[in-house]
Amino acid sequence: MRLPPNTPLEKFAEFIHLVQEICGRENVEIVAKPEQLSKDHYLDQSKVHDMFYLLGKDCFVSSAVVAPRDVSEVQQIVRLCNDFDIPLWPFSIGRNVGYGGAAPRVPGSVGLDLGKNMNKILKVDVEGAYALVEPGVTYADLHNYLVEHNLRDKLWIDVPDLGGGSVLGNTTERGVGYTPYGDHFMMHCGMEVVLPDGSLVRTGMGALPNPNSDPSKPAHEQDANESWQLFNYGFGPYNDGIFTQSSLGIVVKMGIWLMVNPGGYQSYMITIPKDEDLHKAVEIIRPLRVSMVLQNVPTIRHILLDAAVMGNRASYTNSDKPLTDAELDQIAAKLNLGRWNFYGALYGPEPIRQAMWQVVKQAFSAIPGAKFYFPEDQPDNLVLQTRNLTLQGIPTTTELKWVDWLPNGAHLFFSPIAKVTGDDAMAQYQLTRSRCEEVGLDFIGTFIIGMREMHHIVCLVFDRKDPESCKKAHWVISTLIDDAAERGWGEYRTHLALMxxxxxxxxxxxxxxxxxxxxxxxxxxxxxxxxxxxxxxxxxxxxxxxxxxxxxxx
Incomplete structure (x- = not known):
């Protein structure tokens, strides 16, 4: 059992007794048995430690996990932690895999599971095109709500690669999706936050009381101002940003803008045949993206990211060495893919889509050997069919498969930001691939193109049950952080061990x-x-x- 820092067992037992009185014994789990560290799958995630452990499964582990039932219980738990000097680690669902999951940075902290009970979609406003959600609402939950209430023909959500994560959690970690609403924090509007002293604030227009609300009710139950989810900024300093990737408050409600059904949609894939064609592809993308001809958040995926969704490493090679260029070309040919594969989508009525497509196709035709596909052209291409769903806001979990590239597969994300230039893309690719291959790992990665920058997500897949494999992955990402900083590239997000x-x-x-x-x-x-x-x-x-x-x- 890992106790909170400077907390003897007797004091911890008293804390647990009091927290059970707040939210019920059934919502308090004490972490004291090895089998509690046995969960290792995204769909049945651990709430007590990092499933993709880099430093041993019992390194980043909670002493207990508490699941409040409402905002008032969150406030009471925070005040109790202040009284006992016990650190509290909030999480929404616990599926922030690749970055630490539900695990705390300080071992022995009490995990605050906001998703178990606080999982309501509080409001969906069709005219305002927004939703108000609690931390436990997943992308799949919100999508299903729209479908079940016959709203999918009016409103879409934006989703990341995996649909099982929290809408609120992903947004406050500044995650991304792939429709025109792909910058999730940009599309949030209004937060309700419990501060570290247990007090409650509403940001933006939420700070203005609703004149029709009952002031005798607790603050979190009072009706909100009707403009709370319509205008982000309110009056005075803008506070929302300090509650993202931070330890300054617990976001218990959040508004998220929904995308109005564009009236037409077509996804596509462009295969880019040569490794070095990455440079030209990025140079083509930049003017199209900044001018919004490319309407959504497109991706350029390395062949092994797509190949890993369709099979594990053993299905492609018997070698234990990093795959060579010749072997990568063979895999690309076998799967009818390029060394790089570009995924995008067109939105709007057919005349608009047709006009956009002609511009896109003409631009990418400057790459010799580039090929163009719609989903119906490759019905057996699992990745293209999955991206076809993702790019129209339909959540999936298909891309879990690439983590199985190695036995006991786990992964770290190395995620530097750079300018959208061919030189930067090639430099990052060559650097990260060479570092991976230095310790015998395959390079697996993707470039996600924002309006004016690139997220380069390098997927460092390792065998979490092999200490040597864990050591290699830790060394690679640590070394790459230094390498990137020397070149002016900073990561936008990272694992607990690298924060x-x-x-x-x-x-x-x-x-x-x-x-x-x-x-x-x-x-x-x-x-x-x-x-x-x-x-x-x-x-x-x-x-x-x-x-x-x-x-x-x-």
Whole structure:
């Protein structure tokens, strides 16, 4: 059993007794048995540790997991943690796999499971094209709600690659999807937040009371201002951003804008035959994306990302060495794919789609050997059929399959941001591939093209039950963080074990941003209760050096 820091068993037992009185014994799980660390699948995720453990399954582990039933219980639990000096690690669903899942940065923290009971779709407004959700609402839940209420012909949601995650959780981690509404934080509007002292705020227009609300009700039960989900900013400083990727508050309600059915849709795939054609493809994409001819968030996927969805490594090779260019060409030919594969979509009435398609097709025809496919052209292409759903906001879990590339498959995401240029794409690709192959790993990755930047998501697949494989993955990602920082590329998100390292790369002007973050943390959370160490921000009562994680050499 991993107790919270500086908490003797007797004190912890008293805390557990009191928290059981708040939310019921059935909603409190004490983590004390090895079998509680046995869950290892996205669809039946662990709530107590990182399923894709890099440093051993009992490294980042909670002492207990508490599932409040409503906002008032969240407030009471936060106040209780302040009284007992016990760190609290909030999570929505716990499916943030590749970045740590539900596990806490400080072992022994109490996990706050916001998704088990707080999972209601509070409102869907058709005219305003928005939803108001609690943390436990998944992309699949919200999509199913639209279908069951015959609203799919009016409203779509935007979804990430896997549809089982929390809408609120993914948005507050600044995740992305692939329709024109793919920047999830950009499409949120209004939050209700429990602060580290247990008080409650509504951001934006939510701070303006609804004149028809009953003031005798608790704050979280009062009717919200009718403009809460319509205008993000309200009056005065804009606060929402400090509650993303942060330890400054627990978001318990959030508005999300929904996409009005565009009146027509067509997805497509463009296969790009040569490895070096990545440069020209990105140069073609940039002007099309910034001018919004490419309406959605498109992706350029490496052949092995698609191949891994269709089969594990053993189905393609008997070698234990990284796959060579010749072998990658053979896999591409076998699957009727390119070395890089571009996925996009057209939205709107047919004349608009036709006009856009002609521009896109003409532009990509500058790449010799590029081929163009609609989903009906390759009915057996699992990835194309899946992307056809994803790009119209229909959630799936098909892409779970690429994690099985290796036995006992687990993964880390290395995710640097760069300019949308062919030079940057090639430099990142060559760097990350060479580092992977240096320790015998295959490069698997994708470029996700935003309006003016690229997320390069490198999928570091390793065998979590093989200590040597874990050590290699840890070394690679740690080394790549340094490599990227030297070239001016910063990660937008990372695993628990790398949060301090990434935070240290954002060091302009003697770490001015970190000093600001710590000052805000000290002001809002002086006892350091909420998510200590998240994204490298340590409360003043923690010695950050004592919590440093150093990868072992390979």
């Amino acid at each position: 301090d390292k990434v935070a240290q790369t954002y060091s302009f002007n003697d770490n001015a941003q970190m000093k600001l973050n710590r000052a805000i943390k000290q002001a809002l959370d002086p006892r350091g209760i909420l998510a200590p160490g998240k994204n490298g921000i340590w409360p003043s009562n923690y010695n950050a050096e004592q919590w440093e994680i150093v990868p072992k050499g390979v």
